[in-house]
Amino acid sequence: LRPSRYCESDSLAPTAAAEFQGLEGVDLLDAVSSWVGTRLWYVSGSSLPTDGAVRTFLARQGVCRDYAHLCVALLRARNVPARLVSVYAPGLAPMDFHAVAEAYVDGAWHVVDATTLAPRSTMVRIATGRDASDTAFLTTQRGGVDFHSLEVTAVVDELPNDDVTALVRLG
Template identity: 55%
Template sequence: MKRDVSAHLDVLVHADSVLEFQIAVARQPGMDLSESLVFELDGRRCQAREVLGPHGTRIHVLRCGAGNLHAYYSATVLGTALAEPPSEYDLAIYTRPSRFAESDKLLNFAAAEFGCGIDDPETPARVAAWVARRVRYLPGGSTPSDGAVETLLSGTGVCRDFSHLTVALLRAVGVPARVASAYPPGGVPMDFHSVPEAYVGGSWRVLDPTRIAPRSTLVRIATGRDASDIAFLGNHGGDITVNGLWVNAFVDGPLPYDDFEQPLTLA
């Protein structure tokens, strides 16, 4: 499957700062990636430093002064990533509570609702389906500081909220789970997308309780414990204002069908 993805960020930097972008497609064996990444501050090219993160994640670190910064990224992706064998560290870290996936606060609730799922391969799909029924997709229905507990109580949110609640509930019943950011061909609304992944039957399986885009079309960007690890833009220093964000993702040909129930690995 050929996928074309792109992103354009317009950021007003008010004072000297160090910015971290996670908008480039993750480098993974089995995929053919052709890409371009350009940063311009007040019309002048500037160079970012690439830092490698887990699971092919790439962070582009840019130290810049005040001004109007534009980031332009485009990529063509061919092939499917080879499945990455999880390490013992992965299975440990992705079972622990984290900032936005507070599984320790949901232990009793998750046990009463789903039982103990560590030995039940059907549990991740049941949890994702439950979240899909329980939470309504509502832009503006949550804040950037909301975690899984707030999403459970409010019943509204965007993709990151769906991911956090799914991951927190899975960890609460003993299933290792993590989040990934991705480009979503066919996604409505079109934006950077967040999906949960669960460790099932010896491999990571992608879930998507939002059901926004076919999972087989998704293109991985970053992977981590929760949104704090996969944010598309981080700021250390001066204040910034994001004036605009444009994301596009397409497949060559018709979008494939996804029942959102069958096990699937994220490309």
């Protein structure tokens, strides 16, 4: 529920109150996901690794991590426990790591993905944390790293349709 490094829920509380007043549970998850998804442009390379939810909100663009941070911040601002999850997501083109939010509603954690880039039911959890500072795809403690290439592949026989209004839990 508390603000974190990339999810400044305290700063976004007035916006969350104005936009989502009176909504709870599944209705709130749907509203936040839809609101973020329709107000941001997905633009690769548009954000810095240090950008948080407030900067994303002001810039109105970002990548999956930015969408997830903004969802988490808005949900926390409405007193819903929320966290960031890094996942493998079959259906992404090109295949890459993906970031989504999870919110605790009706006694369970449910996926919130405002990007709608991949079916939520096919996602495989890599890491879970307060925000990207807890779920980094790569961390170095000291020294240098030369990163030359990366290949991520997650395959399913047939991708299911994703009813964005249905609750989905990661396995």
